[in-house]
Amino acid sequence: MPRIDAFLLNPVNYMQQKIFYPESTVLVSKLAQEDKVRTLLEKLKSDQRSIYEHSLRVAILSLDLGFENQFHQPDLNFLGYAGLLHDIGKVNLPADILSKRTVLNSTDRASLNEHARLGFLTLESFEPEIVKQIVVAHHEYQKIPYPRKKIDRRKTERSTPGRRSNQSQAGALAQIVAVADIFDALTSQRSYKEALKKSDTETILRNQFTGDALYIDQVLRRFAD
16 A cells, blocks of 8 residues: 555645635545545656645645535535646646746746646546546636636637536636635745735735635635734
């Protein structure tokens, strides 16, 4: 049996945010140990430990918001999978871009922005299928969205009427992962930056996040005092 990562044994010890629902950490630990997820996470951990830990925190935050909003169990599972794997496309990017401590130039930024699409391709055979739809959309609820802009996303939904409800469900769940992703990036200390204060975090979220504003209010309550 593979050794369980220390983060998964005691996730709260590694969280820089408040968690209101203990079930969030329990479910993340369970999902992360499934073979189809663990293999991908091991690759991410070996290549980029900080992104691996960020992904675990995003998954826990996403589930905590899911529990607060009384999501049904299937949607909670989808959130957990997508939170864990939302940055999996970064394993296909050059290490020097991911580890760069200076401001990225336009070429590097364009390469980095490919990670959502690369994540979708990495998860091509992953089931349930909605997970890769959430992963590709987790940067589409911000002021400058990618890989698709809002109008492109609507065109996709109209061109596949049989999947419209599934696309809509994926979009709703992607908003949760998106706000958790931004929140953790802002509030976590990194080697190249300090964690932001709550007021600064709120300002950026309200300026950049274009999903349901309710999720901003909810995630801000998880700011560690």
